[in-house]
Amino acid sequence: MHGTVNAFGLTEGSSFWNDFRYRRGSEIFGEAEPADRLYQVKSGAVRTFKLLPDGRRQIGDFHLAGDIFGVESGDAYRFTAEAIVNTRVGIARRETVFCQFSKENTFPGADVLKLVAKNLEHAENHVLLLGRQNALEKIAFFLTEMDRRLESPKLLMLPMSRRDIADYLGLTHETVSRSLSLFRREGILAFPGKSQRQIMLRDRSRLVQLAFSPDIGSQLS
Amino acid sequence: MHGTVNAFGLTEGSSFWNDFRYRRGSEIFGEAEPADRLYQVKSGAVRTFKLLPDGRRQIGDFHLAGDIFGVESGDAYRFTAEAIVNTRVGIARRETVFCQFSKENTFPGADVLKLVAKNLEHAENHVLLLGRQNALEKIAFFLTEMDRRLESPKLLMLPMSRRDIADYLGLTHETVSRSLSLFRREGILAFPGKSQRQIMLRDRSRLVQLAFSPDIGSQLS
DNA sequence: CGACTCCTTGACAGCGTTCAACAGTAGTGG
DNA sequence: CCACTACTGTTGAACGCTGTCAAGGAGTCG
Numbered sequence: 001m002h003g004t005v006n007a008f009g010l011t012e013g014s015s016f017w018n019d020f021r022y023r024r025g026s027e028i029f030g031e032a033e034p035a036d037r038l039y040q041v042k043s044g045a046v047r048t049f050k051l052l053p054d055g056r057r058q059i060g061d062f063h064l065a066g067d068i069f070g071v072e073s074g075d076a077y078r079f080t081a082e083a084i085v086n087t088r089v090g091i092a093r094r095e096t097v098f099c100q101f102s103k104e105n106t107f108p109g110a111d112v113l114k115l116v117a118k119n120l121e122h123a124e125n126h127v128l129l130l131g132r133q134n135a136l137e138k139i140a141f142f143l144t145e146m147d148r149r150l151e152s153p154k155l156l157m158l159p160m161s162r163r164d165i166a167d168y169l170g171l172t173h174e175t176v177s178r179s180l181s182l183f184r185r186e187g188i189l190a191f192p193g194k195s196q197r198q199i200m201l202r203d204r205s206r207l208v209q210l211a212f213s214p215d216i217g218s219q220l221s
Numbered sequence: 222m223h224g225t226v227n228a229f230g231l232t233e234g235s236s237f238w239n240d241f242r243y244r245r246g247s248e249i250f251g252e253a254e255p256a257d258r259l260y261q262v263k264s265g266a267v268r269t270f271k272l273l274p275d276g277r278r279q280i281g282d283f284h285l286a287g288d289i290f291g292v293e294s295g296d297a298y299r300f301t302a303e304a305i306v307n308t309r310v311g312i313a314r315r316e317t318v319f320c321q322f323s324k325e326n327t328f329p330g331a332d333v334l335k336l337v338a339k340n341l342e343h344a345e346n347h348v349l350l351l352g353r354q355n356a357l358e359k360i361a362f363f364l365t366e367m368d369r370r371l372e373s374p375k376l377l378m379l380p381m382s383r384r385d386i387a388d389y390l391g392l393t394h395e396t397v398s399r400s401l402s403l404f405r406r407e408g409i410l411a412f413p414g415k416s417q418r419q420i421m422l423r424d425r426s427r428l429v430q431l432a433f434s435p436d437i438g439s440q441l442s
Numbered sequence: 443c444g445a446c447t448c449c450t451t452g453a454c455a456g457c458g459t460t461c462a463a464c465a466g467t468a469g470t471g472g
Numbered sequence: 473c474c475a476c477t478a479c480t481g482t483t484g485a486a487c488g489c490t491g492t493c494a495a496g497g498a499g500t501c502g
Contacts (some may be wrong), residue, residue: 024501050349053433058352060345073338113334116341117294123344124281124299128271130351131279131391137488158287162449170352172491177450195499196449212274357457383481398459398482416467417481 015211017090022083028070031080034219036094037071040067044087048079049167059168061158062121064149071115084159130170139179139208143189147201155192156199178207183207186220237318238311243304249291251332252301256293257315262286266309266380269300270388280389282343283381285370292336305380351391357438359390360400361431364410368422377420404428407441 008216017040022028028039028046039046046063059081063069072090082087144164147156158165162173162180169176180199183189188207190200201207210216238261243249248266249260258265267284270329284290290302304310350362363386379386383394383401390397391400401420406411409428411421422428431437 025442029474042311049347052353054435056340056353058349060348073334076341078342113294113337116334116337120337120341121295121299122272123341123348126346127351128273128279128283130276130348131388132273161447167352170380173449174451174492178490181450214275214277379448382479393459394481395483398480399458402482 016092016096018092020089020091022087022089024083024085024087025194026083028081028083028089029077031078034074035075035077037070037199038068038092039070039081040068040090042088042090042091044089045084046081046087046089046162047084047164047168048081050079056165058170059164060126061119062146062164062168064159068085068115071112071119073116075111081157084164133211134214134217135169135171135175135179136182136220137211137214138171139165139176139183142169144203144204144211145201147204147207152204154200156201158197158199160197183221222242226230239313241310241312243308243310245304245306245308247304249302249304249310250298250303252299253297256291256296256298256374256438258291259289259313259315259318260291260302261289261313263309263311266305267302267310268305268381268385268389269302269306271300278388280385281347282340283367283385283389285380287328289336292340293331294333294337305385348403353378354432355435355438356390356396356400357441358432358435359430360386360393360397360404363390364420365425365428365432368425368428373425376423379418379420380417403441420439 016099019042022044029035029037031050041063043065046066046067046069047059048061048063048069049057049059051057061069062084065080070077074080129138133141143156150156162176166170166173166176180196181188184191188201188203188210190202191198192200194208240263243265250258250273250344251258262284264286266286267278267288267290269282269284269290270280271279283305284302291298293299310366350359354362357437364377367379368374371377381389381399386392387394387397401410401417405412407420409424410422412419413421
């Protein structure tokens, strides 16, 4: 075995990751399908979501370069996964990965536990966000989260559409658009590029403050 | 070791559970406290929740007789736990339980993984509920969930208040009350007892249908 | 280049919240 | 056991946040 070992004990650049490519919008795996594989984003981005019978969609999480997704402790995937943009993905058979873990660790299962626990923590925070925060707080929180995960670049290059953001935050794409426009008018962010998905965060501290203050929004014009 | 082994491999009536009692409303553990214990509800009910800085509350889950709670893979609790009514709780030191697991299982970690995975699945469904369902769907879903967990009794005896339900579903207590009244007027449920927490489900199939149909609600008077 | 999709903005509607009042219930203490 | 008090639940009225519907322009992918 070769390659460097990351925080989850998964080797990067190792032989058991087979590279695949997905066109934007294409499905990587479907809800309720047998969960026999594990995935890692090499480049691009992925959304995992659930659908209600009438088509309403709730995105559970976005997966960016380096993220592992498709981790299940049961037999089937509980989300559908789609490529948001053209994406390169590493795929490994579940048994292969877990088997290699067993050889390397005195406490097999610890690493899959760590991955599941990370998902749980994210979902728990997501519940709080969806249940008790208003539109402006949600947008502020989302921007802060993406900024952190993309390591606070000069310019935030979002791979996802307004509708994706809406389906992640429990809003409509119109409300997302309006909230971003409001923040722009307030000078909190700017769209310096041609694409509206390139966002410059001009006041990160203000954004963090807004993420947990329901009333500040109403003070904005 | 004695006692029967349940689905999670935790022995019931076993020696490592120390019994404690909590008055209704009292705190069992607090968010961010060291997570060195594991809990099981013997009788009564518990709520676990997060608070925003300004006091808004989001209940993550209710724990009923038999349920295990306080399972963490990290160092600290991520929720506060309170007794909803006077409650008897079994408490075990975390190391004790995990240690006993190790002796009994060839795959240590599998059982805590199972518990964490169960929490994750619940949180994922909760995200869908909060993000994409309206008030009537939420209430119908909640009643169906409680009915299932209490094993479809003749009369649903809810331990929690309207406000608790509201904070679980991301609503206000007034909206919860109004929705329940609407269902009562429609003959879907009834309050046969003196307490409004005793609910008789008169049409379970209708309730399940309502839980995933946003438009049916508007057809009601 | 052309046909999409994506994003923004406006006008309006409606769902759920907010504020308020009141009745019923239950817990507390004499 | 009863009276007191606080909590709980219901309902009404008005408001406002967010959704819905619509249109138009910008961007992007093939």
